[in-house]
Amino acid sequence: MSLSALNCQFQAVPGPLPMQRATVTREQWQAAPAAVDLVGGRLVSLWGSDRRGIDGGFAVSVAYAMAEGLVWLSLPLAETLAPVQPSYPDIARVFPAAGRMQRACRDLMGLVAEEVKDQRPWLRHGAWPEDYFPLRRENTGAESFAATPESYPFVMVEGDGVHEIAVGPVHAGIIEPGHFRFSVVGERVLRLEQHLGYKHKGIEKLFERTAPLEGHRLAGRVSGDTTVAFGWAYCMALESMAGCEISWRARWLRALLLERERVANHLGDLGALGNDAALGFGLAQFSRLKEDWLRLNRELFGHRFMMDRIVPGGVAIDLDVARGERIRSQCDAIEAEVRTLKDIYEEHGGLQDRFLTTGRVSPRLAGQLGLCGMAGRASAQASDLRMDFTWEPYAALQAVMTSHRNGDVAARVTVRFEEIFESLRLIREIIARLPQGRSLVPLDALPANGIGAGWVEGWRGDVLVTLELEAGSIRRCHCHDPSWQNWPLLEHAVMDNIVPDFPLINKSFNLSYSGQDL
């Protein structure tokens, strides 16, 4: 069955990329996953909203990425009296990545996926009671509770010589907190189970107390290393709702910032990957290049990570010829250095020995479990919002996608190198062909009520922001980081590898804890 056979009444969500939305019946909700899967679509996100006082009870929403664009389906759920919670048909049977999202939806909104075996909480660790649902309307989010630590039942692996290694939440390095439970025999990893949610800080609730025109600042702090992509996605959602089209110049400058963010992260990770394979030279070289890159950000845009530079209505920066020339010449210099380093990485036997066949996610598994973004492209999942749809400026720039089939650490390293070169090319093209006009036309007239969405290919993968306004304030803002899809794949990638290769495999994905925990 195709999606059109579902007979949904789609409404276009305005925006630079094709997006549409429909309210569906229970039957349509149930039939959709198989229909989407059949035509090669994938799950982007699942979240709940409290629509009491607007049009009935609750709603659960799902966003699918399809050839037609983003398809956002909402299923209204009647309010039921406690202790029975509103429920909806499980979609994780077709899209396993939905499993954790459904558990989070229960923790935050009290909406339950039906007939699901895994009833363990995901984002709630005992800092608030089981019957408190922060995203529900009756709660302000300012409540505070005495912590009641709950033990989390990990899946036990039994057998001769099997033992567990528990790691985290505080990790042995300058990295984010989370818990990893390894079941190992000797050095070999039989199973990894993740327990995330340590960084949950109530961002989605906080949006309800944030002015719509200030929301880009909060969205830009969902995951600091992806601040540009989230800032853009939020502004796109707001502009989509307001029916506002930003200037061509602003769009091109947003793309410039997004590509600079991509290059910065790839430079940092390529260095760290060398280091994790005992090549300190790689870290020294790439971290030097990254620092050069960040310093120019600070000089030209006033912030090393370009936080809050994308604002509703455009961008808070502009370029003149001289500044453009600085960027262009830096791209030339960095490209020459990265090409030298790429040759060194490729010719280094010790490094390639650690990279090749390590942490492999086969294309088949990646497709089944929904690996997305840069890591997805390294496992033959050829999807990138910049090229999947015809939209400016990427169509005019003729952006080229990189992909690889091997799905190992080496493939992710190759994809990162290729993406650096392509982003450098895009940046130089943007500088050379930047349209004239104003870079910012402040957005002041917002509709009191409305719905919008923003969808942007960040350096890790596609980030999605959906926004609902009611009476001039934010009723619901959902932010989705691609780490949601990719964390479970990391569990698979380390199977049958040795424990000492875990940091290397982990870094090759470099997933966001904060973006997942929210």
Added chain:
Amino acid sequence: MWTMLKQIVRTGLRTEATPQGNDDWRVERAEGERIHAEILAILGRALTIREVDAGSCNGCELEINALNNPYYNIEGLGIKFVASPRHADMLLVTGPVSRHMMVALQRTYAAMPAPKLVVAVGDCGCTGGIFGESYASCGKVSNVIPVDVAVPGCPPPPLDLLSGILTAIRSQK
């Protein structure tokens, strides 16, 4: 191997004086020498730091990691990030402290030997920042453990972090 050596030689020592006459670097180098001397004068040995991310957006971690790049070369100053709080003179904590990280942060602090210096990093670590206090967030670091120095910024650039670390050492005089 040959290309690697060539690249190393071509890159040169970036923490040494100004290959391209960049005044910014000279300033940083001078600041670095002063910091190194102070650490030795006050502690009589190297400073070891345990970093704890207690709920940040990960922006502060990017800048703390940058301290290890050749420009700031923090290990060259005798400051080293260590894997265990039991080896640490100082905790460098980014926030806000999420409620889920509260116990882990308290235990990390308890595991440290004296002098138990604590530097709270970033606007969120200093005040709770944009996230504040809520059902999920304890807000600023000093709501959970004692703090010696709070370094503002979103995120604070590496030199501010270095100054903050030095300020905490000086408080030990």
